[in-house]
Amino acid sequence: MTLVAMVLSIIAGTLSLAYGYLQEGYTRPALWIALLGIAWLLAEWRRLYWFASAALLMVVFAAGFGVWQEFPLVWMFAGALGGLLGWDLSDFARRLRYAAPADNLAEMERRHLTRVGVVALLGAGLAYLSTLLQVRRLAFEVAVGLSLLTAFGLARLMMRLRRY
16 A cells, blocks of 8 residues: 555656646756656665655755746646655655564554645645735744744644654
8 A cells, every 4th residue: 555655656746747847848857857756666666765865855856946947836846745755655665664563554554644645635735825825025033933833833733643
């Protein structure tokens, strides 16, 4: 179950980024992003676990560059989200290999996928909300306060979800 979700998130993330770049006429970077997705899947198959972190860094960089260049936000957000989910599920699949035989693996997978799904939906919802709400003028202190409040709220949410 985790393996299927990981493969689908890697494919969806890299293809969304590649499609977003392709829409803007950046064919060569789109090809490289698609090749990154293939390389990531091959690295998972060969159990090169370090590659997931490097691939996440490249996917987030590509999505950030796309947002900076004003590419379609939906593809950049989907690409970053797919990369983050692929990285998380890659790490979880690696840790599942070391689980004790007495552990209930199906229950562990179900709980983790539920948590990841909730966080992904919240992230996608907040990303969509950020495209709708735009504040023109905001004092620096207020922006820092809101950023700290957001980080604190997300940390509390993750601690609460971790208990379940």
